[in-house]
Amino acid sequence: MTTTLGYAVLGLLARRPHSGYEVAARMRTPIGYFWTASHAQIHGTLSKLVEAGLAAYTTEPGPGPYDKKMYTLTPAGRTELARWAASPPPAPQPRNEMLLRVYNGWLADPAAVVAMLDGEIARHRDTLGTYQELRAAFDANGTPDDPRSVRFADYATLLAGIGSEREELRWLKWLRDTLRAASDSDGAG
Amino acid sequence: MTTTLGYAVLGLLARRPHSGYEVAARMRTPIGYFWTASHAQIHGTLSKLVEAGLAAYTTEPGPGPYDKKMYTLTPAGRTELARWAASPPPAPQPRNEMLLRVYNGWLADPAAVVAMLDGEIARHRDTLGTYQELRAAFDANGTPDDPRSVRFADYATLLAGIGSEREELRWLKWLRDTLRAASDSDGAG
DNA sequence: GCGCACATGTAATTCGTTACATGATTAC
DNA sequence: GTAATCATGTAACGAATTACATGTGCGC
Incomplete structure (x- = not known):
């Protein structure tokens, strides 16, 4: 339904709403201990999650030229994340x-x-x-x-x-x- | 000097000459335990290693429409691989x-x-x-x-x-x- | 005849990083 | 004034996978 990064992001939204900036911060710590992503990738992933109906957002005026967006998990997102969490992971491609x-x-x-x-x-x-x-x-x-x-x-x-x-x-x-x-x-x- | 996959390939050539096909097989086992690559990626990487002077090849007629190429490590390749092996690895980007x-x-x-x-x-x-x-x-x-x-x-x-x-x-x-x-x-x- | 091992190549697509772009607020 | 934090976005590039393409020789 989405990429692995998508599930990492949904996992954060399941805990509480986040802005894209906050998601990026948590991708350094603590998620960074087992998954990483740059902010460029995160913003794109959030858009796709919204498109797929797994996340939603509300806008507030932001400090810069763009609006700040607070993202939340939708019920469909929660169902999909729970399903994925108990599904068998693919054999990892080792890179050491x-x-x-x-x-x-x-x-x-x-x-x-x-x-x-x-x-x-x-x-x-x-x-x-x-x-x-x-x-x-x-x-x-x-x-x-x-x-x-x-x-x-x-x-x-x-x-x-x-x-x-x-x-x-x-x-x-x-x-x-x-x-x-x-x-x-x-x-x- | 080359990508990490390039060093993985050089490591095989340091042991003995290989064809691209053989490199691909060893990328499944035993290198596959700590690095993986598809054959499409390997052929491209071998070309780049030759371009960089780190590997060389001789041609033999192959079974199909293309010549078979046996790749060997050049002295420059060996020096570069030895240097890389003792250089500090970058902090891994965890993906679990x-x-x-x-x-x-x-x-x-x-x-x-x-x-x-x-x-x-x-x-x-x-x-x-x-x-x-x-x-x-x-x-x-x-x-x-x-x-x-x-x-x-x-x-x-x-x-x-x-x-x-x-x-x-x-x-x-x-x-x-x-x-x-x-x-x-x-x-x- | 069918599938497998051998053997190399290209094209399309996706994933991921780095750099560029904009701009307010706060702390030193 | 200068750097850090907050805040989002695009563009260019490279890394990696999957699919497509070609063809021989061998064992069943």
Whole structure:
């Protein structure tokens, strides 16, 4: 009925009305943890959702030359989003630049690869830290347990993020330490 | 110097010469585990790699109306690929349809979500099984330990796959069991 | 005879990013 | 005054998929 981005946008509208600008902000955070889009793409997607009857808007005067539009979910949009949420996802098309680099790492200087991995480890540690703070905030207000609540849905995606960041870190550290040990004994031998 | 797909293709040529058709086959397996492309995209990319001096080809008569082309890596291609492999990857643009569904799962019937998760669990179990067979084959011939070897690079990407599939399964099962418990007590209450 | 593997190419379309364009209000 | 936030829109380009197009050789 719409594109995947369309469903991402509907998911925000299901929580509360948003302007296009607000949708773009949420596509950086928190949706940005699992879906991203530029504002140019979002405005076009919102128009198409309205055309398809899944969203509607009211206008208010905006600060610039265009009117501000507040978008809401229509009943048809809600039905369609609920249907989509429980439908089987297509097999993802993997695109992992990190693994592609490691696949070709045998051609490069191990010390250079170790430096690159150190950078990645730092980046993932940051991300994991952010997620853990968010989790602490959840837990402080009582761990969500009703699977029909918005809070539970948010919490479940957060736990996925924490798990995958931890696993990614574990693997990155194993690889870095293995490469470092091998290049050290190389230098010593 | 080229696109990410270009580096994926160069990575194959660094191992041995390939025809465009063979590159397409390897983009399904094993590169397909972390990068994918259709044959239409591959033929275009190969042309551009040749134009950029990173790959070269020799022609042989093909079975159909076009000549078969065997592509090899040039010295410039090898240098560029080694440089790229140790360069810091850009922050990935996350696109996870599964998480987007869970984010909206509070709108849907929990039993329908559980059924969808069961399907996903089966899919990941299959993938993990495949990876573990590949790993057993590696270990049977001695675990790779030289980080400058092609074998080690292949092995490292495989371990990443095993780790992430395991983690994904762990999370999927937690979510399914939690949803099932909640909808069971719902039906009983 | 039919389908599959081999082998390469083009065209149409969609998805997604980056850059360009306009302009008010608020904080430093 | 200058930058950031709010607010929406178009144009140009590149990345990626799907469909169309051609044709041999082999196994069933």
